[in-house]
Amino acid sequence: MTTRTADVAIIGGGVIGTSIAYRLAQAGKKVVLAERYDFAAGATGSCDQMVSMQSKNPGIHLQLASDSADMFTTLGKELDYDIEYFRHGGMITIENETEMKVMTDFVKRQRENGVDVDIISRDEASKRQKGLAKHLLGCTFCAKDGEVNPYKLNLGFAKAARKAGAELLIDAEVTGFKTEGGKVKGIQTSQGDVDAEIVILAAGAWSPLLGTQLGIKLPIKPRRGQIVITEPVAPFVTGDVLSAQYIVAKYHPETLKDSTNRGIQLGVGLALTQSAKGDILIGATREFVDYDLKNTREGIREILKNATRIVPGLKGINIIRVMSGVRPYTPDGLPLVGFVNGIEGLFMAAGHEGDGIALSAITGKIVAGLICEGKAYRDVSAMDPNRFDLFGEKWSDN
Amino acid sequence: MNGPENETYVCRCEEVTREEILAAIADGATTITGIKKRTHAGMGLCQGRTCRRIISQMLSGVRPAAEIYPPTTRPPVRTAKISEFINEEDD
Numbered sequence: 001m002t003t004r005t006a007d008v009a010i011i012g013g014g015v016i017g018t019s020i021a022y023r024l025a026q027a028g029k030k031v032v033l034a035e036r037y038d039f040a041a042g043a044t045g046s047c048d049q050m051v052s053m054q055s056k057n058p059g060i061h062l063q064l065a066s067d068s069a070d071m072f073t074t075l076g077k078e079l080d081y082d083i084e085y086f087r088h089g090g091m092i093t094i095e096n097e098t099e100m101k102v103m104t105d106f107v108k109r110q111r112e113n114g115v116d117v118d119i120i121s122r123d124e125a126s127k128r129q130k131g132l133a134k135h136l137l138g139c140t141f142c143a144k145d146g147e148v149n150p151y152k153l154n155l156g157f158a159k160a161a162r163k164a165g166a167e168l169l170i171d172a173e174v175t176g177f178k179t180e181g182g183k184v185k186g187i188q189t190s191q192g193d194v195d196a197e198i199v200i201l202a203a204g205a206w207s208p209l210l211g212t213q214l215g216i217k218l219p220i221k222p223r224r225g226q227i228v229i230t231e232p233v234a235p236f237v238t239g240d241v242l243s244a245q246y247i248v249a250k251y252h253p254e255t256l257k258d259s260t261n262r263g264i265q266l267g268v269g270l271a272l273t274q275s276a277k278g279d280i281l282i283g284a285t286r287e288f289v290d291y292d293l294k295n296t297r298e299g300i301r302e303i304l305k306n307a308t309r310i311v312p313g314l315k316g317i318n319i320i321r322v323m324s325g326v327r328p329y330t331p332d333g334l335p336l337v338g339f340v341n342g343i344e345g346l347f348m349a350a351g352h353e354g355d356g357i358a359l360s361a362i363t364g365k366i367v368a369g370l371i372c373e374g375k376a377y378r379d380v381s382a383m384d385p386n387r388f389d390l391f392g393e394k395w396s397d398n
Numbered sequence: 399m400n401g402p403e404n405e406t407y408v409c410r411c412e413e414v415t416r417e418e419i420l421a422a423i424a425d426g427a428t429t430i431t432g433i434k435k436r437t438h439a440g441m442g443l444c445q446g447r448t449c450r451r452i453i454s455q456m457l458s459g460v461r462p463a464a465e466i467y468p469p470t471t472r473p474p475v476r477t478a479k480i481s482e483f484i485n486e487e488d489d
Contacts, residue, residue, distance in 0.1 A: 037429075038426075038427070038428075038429065038431070038432045038435065039435065040435045041431070041435075045435060151435045151436075155425075155435070155436065170426055170428075170432075171428060230480070231443055231477060232442075232443075277412075277438075293470075295472055295473060297473075297486075300473065300483060301483055301484060301486060304480050304483045304484050305484045307480075308480060308481075308484055314480055315479070315480050315481045315484075316479060316480070316481065317479070317480055318477040318478060318479055318480075319474055319477060319478055319479075319480060319483065320442075320443055320445060320474070320477050321441075321445060321472060321473075321474075322472050322473055322474075323472060324472075
């Protein structure tokens with residue numbers, strides 16, 4: 001088999017890996033990417049389509065999402081590929097006083113970060129979204145929330161990366177690393193070796209399995225999300241609709257630990273959106289079940305019970321499909337992006353959990369900056385992989 | 399790739415033509431799922447009941463037929479109203 005030589009070898013052909021491949025090739029690097037199955041085969045191919053600001057923690061997380069959203073407005077044109085990005089705005093539903101308190105604080109902090117979010121009354125919310133439940137106290141609203149077709153985004157990055165000179169291998173499973181005196185020197189794949197001074201691990205939830213081969217313990221864990229898909233219907237969902245419960249499940253899972261409600265135990269929070277061709281996507285669970293990619297009857301039922309409590313108008317619509325995938329969870333909700341101290345040449349770009357689509361554009365830009373210029377366009381030390389003890393056991397495992 | 403044969407609809411639900419399937423194969427797709435991600439074939443109302451076999455046959459040109467696995471099967475077997483799911487009880 002041929003041995004390829006590159007400046008950078010990338011492992012993983014999802015939105016993150018292909019976004020990075022594109023930016024590096026554009027910057028003149030010789031890039032070879034190895035993807036085990038195909039583009040959009042992992043979390044990219046089993047997610048909803050949101051490019052949401054509101055679901056991000058105020059701070060660097062939200063700032064990056066906002067910068068990424070700015071890139072999305074011209075990305076389709078730049079990639080010369082219709083990625084179906086629309087900015088229809090998004091809402092988070094608020095059902096009780098506890099959620100109102102959490103969201104009031106969340107919105108205040110988002111506004112301090114310069115992202116325009118408001119709390120609107122149920123009546124105002126009903127003008128945007130039909131079928132809402134009567135018991136809602138109100139909703140947050142952000143005009144900057146948008147949607148993108150994740151498959152097309154992934155394929156668009158791949159096409160543009162190839163056009164810029166990158167070699168993207170699909171059906172190419174990484175079987176090992178080439179190392180020399182504590183340095184990474186390349187990867188071994190089912191389609192031959194790739195010699196490279198820099199290896200980027202962008203394998204999402206599967207990254208820890210590869211990290212083990214290099215003796216590092218990544219704090220990334222697979223977290224399953226189940227999503228229900230309806231038949232195509234006339235426009236029903238306006239933009240993205242999340243529930244405050246989703247924010248709580250995402251950032252404060254510990255507060256739900258003692259709940260006896262099965263939906264809450266499964267981490268269910270509403271994530272509702274409608275694709276350009278009319279299918280409604282209804283999510284989602286957040287479950288730690290290792291790499292089990294199955295859907296469960298219970299998961300589907302709890303998602304739908306939750307969704308119809310908040311948007312009863314969904315009840316009469318037909319389901320045609322369900323899907324399920326694992327997202328790369330990290331203990332602090334931020335991805336690992338940067339060189340790993342202790343293994344020269346190894347660069348991490350994984351752990352985006354449910355934010356991979358939204359952060360894909362900005363991640364490519366950050367990685368290209370760090371590798372080509374030694375710095376990113378802004379301080380990204382919060383994502384430094386070395387914030388975790390990668391060679392020990394000290395990181396918290398919840 | 400023009401001509402009446404290539405304008406034939408392979409996936410009627412999502413209106414995907416033979417030409418579009420061939421383009422997806424040229425783009426590197428070697429699996430039914432790969433075709434689905436590139437063209438949306440098999441993602442519509444019938445979930446690939448008809449087109450899956452035709453696409454398998456087309457893929458046999460680039461991959462041995464024995465290696466063309468069916469895509470992941472997921473519920474529901476046929477379309478069902480959301481209200482039916484929320485009222486169901488455990489077995």
